[in-house]
Amino acid sequence: MPSSIELVENTKPLETNQNKQSSQQLLLIENEHYLSKAFAIQGTNLGYQTINVSTGEVLSKELKSHLVDSRPNMIVLDIGFSDSIQLLVIGDIRVLFDGLLVVVSNKNSEQEQIDAFTLGADDYLIKPMNSRVLMVRIAALFRRKNTKTNQVALASLTLGDVCLQPKSQKCFIKGAVVKLTTFEFNLLKVLLEHQGKILSRDQLYNTLLRRVYNGVERTLDVRMSQLREKLTLAGMKKNQIETVWGQGYMFNNISS
Structure with missing residues (x-):
């Protein structure tokens, strides 16, 4: 059954929202704009700054530079119908990025979920999904991260x-x-x-x-x-x- 995300007419990729003064920057890595549609459905009042980029089996030079220079608070990675090679991108990201990492996949595979978490994912979501569920999961991860950070600081x-x-x-x-x-x-x-x-x-x-x-x-x-x-x-x-x-x-x- 198609998800609400897939039924959205506005499929324009969501670029950085310059008008929002938010401390949370999200990097959406995808090739089919599935994630961009989810954020478009929920509107721009969420307060997140989002940047959309694409990648393949290896990290592009542009993406590597962005991870180092911009240091996003969270990466949401849509691996689609991935294979074992594409899944290794998670490990490559973790070399340069220690923030929150959410994986979105078309495959309901137990082994792929195990591999994703082993490589460094913080959450694993299966499509199709309701866009509100995606936003709630993202917010929950930020809450846990902030609580842990405050405890460590003290x-x-x-x-x-x-x-x-x-x-x-x-x-x-x-x-x-x-x-x-x-x-x-x-x-x-x-x-x-x-x-x-x-x-x-x-x-x-x-x-x-x-x-x-x-x-x-x-x-x-x-x-x-x-x-x-x-x-x-x-x-x-x-x-x-x-x-x-x-x-x-x-x-x-x-x-x-």
Whole structure:
């Protein structure tokens, strides 16, 4: 049975809404304007800024640049009747984007849903769907994201010898304050939040420097070395920042 989205006459792609002053920017990645129709049905009073782009089995140069430069709050990806190759686009997006990611698909496949979530999706929706349901799901994801962000901002992050207080931007090693630059603090915070997981240079450059790693620049390596030296001199022994050659960096708790 056709969905209400598919019956809409206005099929013009929805471009950026410049008149709305919203803090939530949505990037709609699609090839058939299905998502654009959904937003057109609901009207422009939702307060979201939306940008529509298309992609294939690999990310275009335009899309990569947009992910780094514009840093949308959410991506809604319509993979249509996808195959396993196209689904890998999710993993490529996750290298450059750590925000909310919703996948919309024509296939009601249990394995595809598992693969999508494994690659980094936050939600998986099956077409056809009611446009109001799509909007409610998007709003719910933003609510959960904001609640989690507020909780993290107020909490201390502690592991082994290290304790970070994000709100005051203070770092403690064994209870003593360690003076870090803003970049060093943010670098350590990202490593601590992902402790036990390898973070690639691409991910760190995008998160901390908001640009794509060019494969040559050594800025991150120098800053990482300086951070390690400060933490070691401060007496950190229960943790280590490990270099995983060819992959990136990982923060570990080595205490017994």
